[in-house]
Amino acid sequence: MRIQGDREMNELVYRNETTLRTIALVLSIIIWLLLLFGTVGFLLLYVVLIALFALVAHSALIAHLRGNAIRITPRQMPDLCQRIYRCARKLGMEQVPEAYLVNGNGVLNAFATRFLGRNFVVLLSDVVDSMEDRPGALDFYIGHELGHLRRHHLTWSKILAPAMFLPLIGAAYSRAREYTCDRHGLAVCDNPEDAQYGLVALAAGKRRWKAVDLEEYSKSAANTPGFWMSLHELVGDYPWLSKRHAWLRAMAEQRAPKLGQRNPFAYAISLLLPRIPGLGIGGGIIVVAYIAILAAIAIPAYQNYLERVAVTTAMSDSAPYREAIAQYGTSRQQWPTSVDQLGLPKFSGDRTVAGIELEQNGELSITFVNAALRGHTLLLTPYVSNNTIHWSCGGDMPATVLPQECRTP
Numbered sequence: 555m556r557i558q559g560d561r562e563m564n565e566l567v568y569r570n571e572t573t574l575r576t577i578a579l580v581l582s583i584i585i586w587l588l589l590l591f592g593t594v595g596f597l598l599l600y601v602v603l604i605a606l607f608a609l610v611a612h613s614a615l616i617a618h619l620r621g622n623a624i625r626i627t628p629r630q631m632p633d634l635c636q637r638i639y640r641c642a643r644k645l646g647m648e649q650v651p652e653a654y655l656v657n658g659n660g661v662l663n664a665f666a667t668r669f670l671g672r673n674f675v676v677l678l679s680d681v682v683d684s685m686e687d688r689p690g691a692l693d694f695y696i697g698h699e700l701g702h703l704r705r706h707h708l709t710w711s712k713i714l715a716p717a718m719f720l721p722l723i724g725a726a727y728s729r730a731r732e733y734t735c736d737r738h739g740l741a742v743c744d745n746p747e748d749a750q751y752g753l754v755a756l757a758a759g760k761r762r763w764k765a766v767d768l769e770e771y772s773k774s775a776a777n778t779p780g781f782w783m784s785l786h787e788l789v790g791d792y793p794w795l796s797k798r799h800a801w802l803r804a805m806a807e808q809r810a811p812k813l814g815q816r817n818p819f820a821y822a823i824s825l826l827l828p829r830i831p832g833l834g835i836g837g838g839i840i841v842v843a844y845i846a847i848l849a850a851i852a853i854p855a856y857q858n859y860l861e862r863v864a865v866t867t868a869m870s871d872s873a874p875y876r877e878a879i880a881q882y883g884t885s886r887q888q889w890p891t892s893v894d895q896l897g898l899p900k901f902s903g904d905r906t907v908a909g910i911e912l913e914q915n916g917e918l919s920i921t922f923v924n925a926a927l928r929g930h931t932l933l934l935t936p937y938v939s940n941n942t943i944h945w946s947c948g949g950d951m952p953a954t955v956l957p958q959e960c961r962t963p
Contacts, residue, residue, distance in 0.1 A: 556831050563618055565737070566645075566701070566734065566737045566738050566741055567705070567734050567737070568730045568731075568734040568737065568880070570726070570730045570732070571705075571727070571730040571731060571734050574723065574726055574727040574730050575710065575727060577717075577723060577727075578714045578717035578718070578720075578723055578796060579713070579714060579717070580726070581717040581720065581723065582713060582714045582715065582716045582717040585716035589716075594757070612667075612669055613669070614656060615667065615669075616667075616669045616674070619654045619656070619674065619676065623654040623655060623656045623676070624654060624655040624656075624908070625652070625653070625654055626638065626653040626654060626655055626677075631640035633689075634653070634655065634677065634682070634692075635653070637689075637692055637693060637696055638650060638651075638653050638675065638696055640693075640742070641693055641696045641697050641700055641742040642805075643701055644697075644741065644742045644786075645697065645700055645701070645704055645738060645741065645742065646704075647700060647703070647704055649673070651673035651674055651675045651700070651703055652668070652672060652673065652674050652675070653671075653674070653675045653676070653677070654674065654677070655674075655676075655677050655679060655682065656676055656677070656678055656679065656822075657679050658678030658679045658680035658681065659680075660680055661678055661680060662678065662680050662681050662684060662755055662759070662760055663678050663681060663756075663832075664676060664681055664695040664696070664698070664699050665675045665699060665702050666677060666699040666700070666702045666708065667708065668703070668708040670711070673703045675696065675699045675700065675703070676699075677692075677695065677696070680760055681695055681755075681760075683760065684755055684759075684760030684761070684763070685752070685763065688748060688751055688764075690743060690744060690745055690748035691743075691748045691749070691751045691752035691755070692705050692742055692752070693739070693742045693743045693744075693748060693749075693752075694739035694740065694742070694748060694749040694752030694753065695739065695752055696739075696742065697735075697738045697739035697740070697741060697742035697743070697749075698735040698736060698738060698739035699735070700738060700742075701734060701735035701736075701737070701738030701739065702735055704733070704738065705731070705734060705735075707731050707735075709823075714727070719824045721789065721824055721826075721827065722788065722821070722824055722825060723955060725788060725789055725791060725824075726788075726862065727788060728791035728792070729787075729791065729792060729793045730791070731899050732791075732792055732793060732798065733793065733798065733801060736749075736753070736798055736801065736802060737805065739752070740802055740805060740806065746802070746803075746805075746806030746875075747768065747806075749802050749806075750768050750772075750799060750803055750806070751763060751766075751768070752765075753795065753799050753802060754766045754768065754771060754795075754799060756795055757771075757795045757796075767951035768799075768803065769803075771796060771799055772796070772799050772800045772803040772804075772811075773800075773812075774795040774796045775794070775797045775799065775800035775811065775812070775813050775814065776800070776812040776813060776814055777814050778814040778815060779794075779814050779816060779817070780817060780900060781817040781819060781820050783826055784820035784821075785817070785819040785820040785823055785827075787816070788816065788820055788821060788824040789824050789827055797811075797813055798854055800812065800813060801891055831878050858954060858955065859954070860924060860926070861926055861927055861954075861955040862954075862955045862957070863906075863923045864907070864922050864927055864955075865927075865932060865951065865955050865956060865957055866903060866957050867904075867906040867907060868906070868907050868910075868920045868922065868932055869957055871901065871904065871907050871910060872910055872918055872920060873922075873936060874898060875893070875896065875898060875901070875910060875912070875918055875955070876918065876934065876936075876945060878896035878897065878898055879912075879916045879918075879936060879943075880897065880936065880943040881941055882896060882916075883916060883936065884943065889914075889915050889916030889936070890912065890916060891912075892912060893912050896912075897947045903923075904923075905923060906922065906923055906924065907920060907921070907922060907923065908921040908922055908923050908928075909921045909939075913933075915935070915936075916935075917933055917934065917935045917936070918933070918934040918935065919931055919933055919949075920931075920932040920933075927951075927955075930949065930950050930952075931949040931951075932946070932947065932948075932949045932951050933948040933949040934946070934947060934948075935947075935948055
């Protein structure tokens with residue numbers, strides 16, 4: 555592929571990326587609005603806190619690069635600097651990002667990042683070292699990462715964050731971005747095989763990639779992937795390397811790639827599985843398990859809280875009756891036998907307390923609306939101590955929900 559004009563530039567974008575991004579944007583806007591109104595604006599506070607946390611965490615990466623990595627400049631690593639500038643110019647990028655070389659510790663990769671409006675490209679040393687015999691393959695890695703920056707994927711990932719957690723659409727958009735960036739990597743390579751070998755190195759390693767039969771590897775993508783391969787790709791952020799390679803080879807030969815059809819049943823199952831961007835099913839299951847553990851702790855605690863609130867409300871609702879009973883008992887030296895004697899209307903109930911009834915010896919019987927307390931009764935019994943009327947709590951209420959003022963004589 556050669557870049558000569560707008561048409562060629564448009565061909566660098568994978569066919570579904572723009573459509574998927576539009577769908578993800580619409581869904582994200584809906585989700586953002588629902589969260590905003592559903593939390594009565596509190597979402598903004600959480601967004602600010604998360605943004606501040608992300609800023610501090612990201613600053614650690616940038617500080618590490620500037621403090622420990624080798625910045626690629628015309629005087630420092632001039633060969634790499636020249637490649638990066640050439641690739642950026644081929645892609646029509648007016649501003650060349652800041653670039654660094656980092657010790658890869660055995661990892662073959664490169665990545666792009668953005669911090670406070672500045673773009674960065676990072677090459678891991680193992681990628682550079684492994685391509686000594688075919689330096690043109692480095693252009694593929696550089697072009698791929700420049701593609702992320704040119705297409706503003708890093709910025710869109712923040713805007714589309716809610717949709718990225720959704721099954722099918724989030725993963726599909728992420729995979730489409732990778733295909734787009736592979737096209738950028740191919741576009742900056744003078745020899746199409748450089749791009750193919752660069753990608754194959756991710757599969758075969760930094761030495762054995764030289765022995766890979768490119769045509770044979772490309773053909774492997776035509777095999778029917780089966781249910782499990784289909785499922786894990788549908789929930790993953792990256793296409794299988796064999797499929798990416800098949801696309802690169804087909805584009806270099808100006809033909810359509812031959813790809814095996816995914817299992818239809820996998821689409822239905824993928825809709826039911828949790829997904830975390832960058833972690834796939836495994837991350838989703840871990841998060842779900844973590845949420846389940848928290849729920850096992852939080853739900854009983856919250857239920858207990860609601861029950862305690864219900865009993866506290868009952869104590870408040872019964873306060874006028876208890877006061878009237880105490881006054882009646884003090885002045886008459888006996889307990890009332892009906893609410894009419896207290897000069898108060900019968901309690902009609904509210905959202906928490908179902909009823910308050912006067913029993914024998916001035917005892918109040920309280921029932922509840924709360925589902926967990928329905929069927930339980932709180933008994934408030936008056937008793938005299940030091941010529942003062944006090945109240946004790948009884949009935950079949952759980953001891954954990956009784957308020958502090960509730961004391962047994």
